[in-house]
Amino acid sequence: MRQPLDTFSTTLPPDKRASVYQSTKATHEKRTKLLFDHFADPNRLRELAGEIKQHTLEHLDTYLPAVEAKLQSNGVQVHWASTADDANAAVLKIMRARGATKIVKSKTMVSEEIHLEAYLKKHGIESLETDLGEFIVQIDHDHPSHIVRPIIHKNRREIAQSFEREGLGVYNDDPQTITRRARAFLREKYLAADVGLTGGNFISVESGRLVLVTNEGNSRFCLAATKCHIALVGIEKLVPRDRDLGLLLNLLARSATAQQLTVYTEFITGPKSPTQPDGPEEMHVIFVDNGRTDVLATECRDILRCIRCGACLNVCPVYRQASGHAYRSVYPGPVGAVLSPLLAGKKFPELADLPKASSLCGACNEVCPVNIPIPDLLLRLRDKGKREHAPLASAATPPMGSFATLATHPTVWKTALTAGKLLNVLPTTLLPVPPLRAWEKNRTLPKWRGGEFRNWMKSRPDVRRKNAQNAQKS
Amino acid sequence: MRLFAAIPKMSSSRDQILSRVRDALAPLPSRTPLPEWDASLVRLRNSTTPADLWAPFAERLRSVNGTPLASPLALISFLTENNLLRGYCDPALHASLASHFPPTITLSTELDRSRIDDYQFGLTAAFGAIAETGTIILSDNTTSSRLGALAPWVHIAALRRDQIFPDIPSAIAALPADPNIIWVTGPSKTADVEGILIEGVHGPGLQAALLL
Numbered sequence: 001m002r003q004p005l006d007t008f009s010t011t012l013p014p015d016k017r018a019s020v021y022q023s024t025k026a027t028h029e030k031r032t033k034l035l036f037d038h039f040a041d042p043n044r045l046r047e048l049a050g051e052i053k054q055h056t057l058e059h060l061d062t063y064l065p066a067v068e069a070k071l072q073s074n075g076v077q078v079h080w081a082s083t084a085d086d087a088n089a090a091v092l093k094i095m096r097a098r099g100a101t102k103i104v105k106s107k108t109m110v111s112e113e114i115h116l117e118a119y120l121k122k123h124g125i126e127s128l129e130t131d132l133g134e135f136i137v138q139i140d141h142d143h144p145s146h147i148v149r150p151i152i153h154k155n156r157r158e159i160a161q162s163f164e165r166e167g168l169g170v171y172n173d174d175p176q177t178i179t180r181r182a183r184a185f186l187r188e189k190y191l192a193a194d195v196g197l198t199g200g201n202f203i204s205v206e207s208g209r210l211v212l213v214t215n216e217g218n219s220r221f222c223l224a225a226t227k228c229h230i231a232l233v234g235i236e237k238l239v240p241r242d243r244d245l246g247l248l249l250n251l252l253a254r255s256a257t258a259q260q261l262t263v264y265t266e267f268i269t270g271p272k273s274p275t276q277p278d279g280p281e282e283m284h285v286i287f288v289d290n291g292r293t294d295v296l297a298t299e300c301r302d303i304l305r306c307i308r309c310g311a312c313l314n315v316c317p318v319y320r321q322a323s324g325h326a327y328r329s330v331y332p333g334p335v336g337a338v339l340s341p342l343l344a345g346k347k348f349p350e351l352a353d354l355p356k357a358s359s360l361c362g363a364c365n366e367v368c369p370v371n372i373p374i375p376d377l378l379l380r381l382r383d384k385g386k387r388e389h390a391p392l393a394s395a396a397t398p399p400m401g402s403f404a405t406l407a408t409h410p411t412v413w414k415t416a417l418t419a420g421k422l423l424n425v426l427p428t429t430l431l432p433v434p435p436l437r438a439w440e441k442n443r444t445l446p447k448w449r450g451g452e453f454r455n456w457m458k459s460r461p462d463v464r465r466k467n468a469q470n471a472q473k474s
Numbered sequence: 475m476r477l478f479a480a481i482p483k484m485s486s487s488r489d490q491i492l493s494r495v496r497d498a499l500a501p502l503p504s505r506t507p508l509p510e511w512d513a514s515l516v517r518l519r520n521s522t523t524p525a526d527l528w529a530p531f532a533e534r535l536r537s538v539n540g541t542p543l544a545s546p547l548a549l550i551s552f553l554t555e556n557n558l559l560r561g562y563c564d565p566a567l568h569a570s571l572a573s574h575f576p577p578t579i580t581l582s583t584e585l586d587r588s589r590i591d592d593y594q595f596g597l598t599a600a601f602g603a604i605a606e607t608g609t610i611i612l613s614d615n616t617t618s619s620r621l622g623a624l625a626p627w628v629h630i631a632a633l634r635r636d637q638i639f640p641d642i643p644s645a646i647a648a649l650p651a652d653p654n655i656i657w658v659t660g661p662s663k664t665a666d667v668e669g670i671l672i673e674g675v676h677g678p679g680l681q682a683a684l685l686l
Contacts, residue, residue, distance in 0.1 A: 023669045038518050045516065051509045058505040061496045074653075080488035132675060133666035149666065156668055175667040179675055186676060187625065191587060209649070217624060217662035217677030223654075224620035225587075235491065240508055246643040250516045257665075261607045261642070263538075264677070265657040273614035273653050277585070278621045289491045297498035 003396045005357040009322040020145075020152055020323045024314040028367070030258035031311060038254070049251055050371030052244050053305035056205075056236075057296065063205045063238050064287070070208035071285055074270040079286040084114035087232060087288045091116065091197070092123055094230055094284055100194030103127040103230075104186075106212070106219035107134050108199030109147065109308060110232040110288050112330045113343070116197075127197065128189050130218035132182050139166050145324030145332060148256050148310035153323050187221070196222030196280065200233035201307065202248060203285075206241045209269050210285065213252065213262040220264050229268070229280035235287050236296075236304040248307065251369035256309040291343040300377045303338045305370040312364035312374060318357050327354060334364035338377045341385075352390035355381035356397070398435040417450035424448050513643035518606060527605040527638035528685055534608030538660030539673065541682040546574040549630065549684050553579060553595065556680075558628055561595035564618035567632055570686075571597075585622045595628035596678075601655065602637040603683060604645045609659040610683055611645065613652040620654075629678040631658070634686050 009017075035042040056063060068078050079094075081087035087110070095101070103120065105111065105127050117138070120127045129138040133150035137143065140162050144150030151159070160173035168181045190196075198219050202211040210231055212219045223229055239245060253259040272279035295304055313319045313333030324332035329340035329351060337358060341351040355378045364374040385393025406416055423431070424447055431437045457463055499505070524530065532542035543549045553559075554576070563571070563581040575581060585593070601613040610631040612623055623629050639645040649655060662677030673679045 019668070026669070039516065040519060041515070048509055048511050048515070051506060052511075055506040055508045058499060058502060061492070061499050064492060064495065080491055082487040082490045086487050130676065131666075132664050136666070149669075151666055159667060175670045176672055178667055179664060179672040183674065183676060187590065190676075191590065207649075215662070216664050216675035218675070220620070220624055220656060221676045224624050235495070242646055242649060243513075243643065246513065246646045247511060247516060250642055259659075260538075261609060261657065261659045263659050263661070263663055265609075265659070267649060267655040267657075268653065270653045272620075276614040276617070276620065276654070278619055279614070279654065287491070289487075289494070293491060293494035293498055296495060301498075 003353050003356060004328070004392070005318070005322050005326045005353065006396070008326040012323055012326075015155070016153055016323065017321065019155065021320045023149070023152060024316075024320050027258060028311070028314040031255055031314070031367070034254050034258050034260070038260075045247060045251060046369055046371045049247050049369055050305060052239065052247065053307075053370045054302065056238050056240060057301055057304050059240075060235060060238070060296070063240065064235060067203055067205045067208060067238055068287075070205065071203075071270075074208045075283070076208065076270050077282070077284045079284060081286055081288045081290070084290050087114045087286055087290065088116055088119040090286045091230060091232070092120065092125070094228070095120075095125055095195065098194060098228060098282075100228065101125055102189075102193040103195045103197050104190050104193040104222045104226065105129050105134075106196070106198040106214065106222050107131040107150075108197070108232050109330060110199055110234055110290070111197070112144065113290055114232075114288070116232075128186075128193075130186050130190070130222060131214070131216060132179065132218075135182060135186065136162060143325060144330075146310060146313055147308050147331065147333070147335075153325065186218075190221045190225040193222075193226050195228045195230055196226040197230045197232065198222060200231045200237050200285070201252070202239050202245060203233060203237055204240075204242045204245060205238050207269065209242065209245075209267045211245060211249075212266045212268065213249075213264065215257070215259075215263045217264050220266060223266070223268070223280060224278045226279075227281050229271075229283045231268075231283070231285045233285055233287055235289055235292050248369075252307055252309055255311040255367065255369040291345050294345060295339075295342045298342065299380055300338060300342055302372050303335065303342065303374075303377055305372050306335050306339065307370055308335075309369055311367040311369065315363045315367045317359065317361065317363075322357070327357075329354075334358065334374045334378075335372075338374060338381060341381055348384075349388065349390035349392060351392070352381075352385035352388075353392040353395045355379075355385065356393070356395065398433070414451070414454075417454070420448045420450035513641075516643060517641065521606065521641075523640045526635065527603075527640060528635050531603050531605040531608060531638050531683070534605060535610075535660070535683055536608070538608045539681075540608055540610075540660045541680060543630065543682055543684045545685065546571055549682075550574055550576065550579075552682065556628070558594045560593060561597060561628075562593045562619065562622040562626065563597045564599050564622070564632075566618070567597055567599055571632075585619045587621065590621065590625045593622070593626040595630060596622040596624070596626040597630045597632065597684075598623045600631035600633040600637065600683070601650065601652075602639060602645070602648070603631075603633050604639050604642060604657065606641040607657075607659055609645075609657045610681070611639075612656045612658060613650055614654040615650070615652050624677045627674060627678060628680040628682065629658075630682040630684050632684045632686050
């Protein structure tokens with residue numbers, strides 16, 4: 001059985017593959033240059049940020065009640081949602097209490113996780129994405145394929161067709177025209193909306209400041225035009241102190257889009273100031289679990305450090321070839337290969353192939369601004385998949401049973417090493433291992449030199465001396 | 475005053491989440507300590523902190539496609555050259571700056587939401603700026619209208635020399651007790667369509683800073 005991700009990637013049109021490849025590569029290269037040009041020791045920054053986030057995760061038992069108290073004393077209403085259903089219901093309850101029917105939404109990954117739009121629609125509430133990419137995803141009934149660049153898989157012609165279909169003007173595929181049309185359409189929507197819904201990039205436990213970053217200014221417009229702010233925030237988004245934001249913000253934009261800072265970085269402590277004419281008079285924070293506490297209980301909890309920058313997607317040789325939809329979940333790329341199967345809970349077996357979709361090259365770990373050991377976590381999940389006998393965990397895995405016998409019996413192993421010399425004279429069609437035969441079709445095996453290393457090792461003077469000493473002792 | 479703010483709301487989700495968090499963390503043999511870190515780690519290579527931060531701020535602002543304006547005179551010629559003749563102006567700034575404006579430029583000190591696109595520019599007071607990043611800092615208590623600083627194509631934030639912070643850590647250390655602070659680093663932008671940079675998505679396509 002082939003890996004589902006491989007099957008998907010063969011269906012990807014070549015022009016899309018090329019555009020995903022080129023834009024992720026370019027962003028990755030700019031990111032690396034910027035970090036190393038700007039800082040004396042960027043890797044130290046990543047390690048520190050990782051320790052801060054790991055510390056936070058391991059102290060959520062005290063930090064969560066502490067931030068709740070802080071938010072409440074700042075005048076924010078705090079809600080808790082164990083499940084996706086709870087989170088959706090909490091949003092609806094706030095809407096109903098205000099008699100509100102229209103939401104303008106700034107990009108939030110949590111809302112994708114809980115399928116908020118479909119839920120609200122069913123209950124007669126219009127929610128509109130305002131991030132340009134997410135807006136296009138919404139009108140196309142599509143799914144984002146990158147955490148930071150949701151429509152990395154679309155070209156301007158497709159977008160122009162969608163705009164024409166939605167009555168946003170006659171076909172015009174100039175990116176500037178597309179953007180201006182969205183600007184005109186969406187500002188009417190902001191001004192007519194009742195509630196602005198956002199996610200949260202960070203919340204400081206110390207001050208209760210909710211930090212939101214965008215480049216387009218859409219979250220700011222949501223919070224300038226509406227009278228009520230709802231923030232959907234994963235319970236892992238806390239940071240202990242305001243000063244820690246100085247580190248994380250320095251890493252986030254550089255890692256995500258190779259910018260020093262995103263254009264808009266907003267620190268929100270509560271409803272608007274009484275002297276301010278614009279903005280929410282009411283603010284709600286909904287803390288969402290939706291599987292996170294399960295992840296916290298596993299040896300893969302480090303993945304909850306993630307600050308959703310997308311750097312691991314941009315550098316990943318698998319993501320670059322397969323694009324985001326191949327991961328069949330909200331979070332694509334290396335982070336998704338760990339997080340999605342874990343968040344799936346009981347449905348883990350359906351995504352058990354994702355941890356295998358990696359060559360374990362380790363690039364994702366090297367670029368991660370919070371230094372998540374993604375390759376280690378992938379290995380742990382491969383192990384989990386095997387132990388739970390998830391069929392997808394074995395997709396495209398060669399049978400390793402005979403190798404295990406070989407490798408655990410020294411005499412058999414030694415014989416095999418010598419016998420392997422036959423490969424040098426026999427035709428390769430007689431290779432005993434089918435995957436090796438397939439591999440050999442396009443490549444040439446190096447000459448078999450089985451046993452030579454053992455002989456060389458044995459003949460080293462230091463090894464001979466040690467062996468002699470050991471023989472004397474016994 | 476919210477008398478019962480300190481008493482946590484009892485909800486089943488809340489209790490469930492907190493008890494699951496406790497259960498998840500209980501088996502850990504040790505917990506990662508909170509590292510101390512020095513702000514010098516995020517200092518840019520070769521950075522200097524001159525006494526007057528306007529010049530480095532203006533240079534960084536230009537590099538993020540923003541427009542520094544060194545005096546009210548520079549503002550007037552900027553507006554005239556760009557044919558920006560109708561705008562929103564913070565009432566307090568209006569009192570101090572109105573005398574510089576020629577009669578061809580109309581300033582409104584109130585923002586009418588129903589005709590938001592009639593304002594070609596918004597002129598509001600900043601809380602401060604960050605030299606290292608070319609960032610303008612706005613806050614609810616100093617910015618007379620969030621919309622006035624966002625909806626018009628051009629936004630001009632007025633600030634004094636002594637309001638400029640050298641870098642991100644110093645700006646964070648000085649975050650005021652204000653319900654809403656926003657750092658603005660250049661014009662609103664996107665690269666969602668084929669990675670092509672377009673400015674002026676929802677907010678200003680032209681972001682300027684005026685030195686008072």
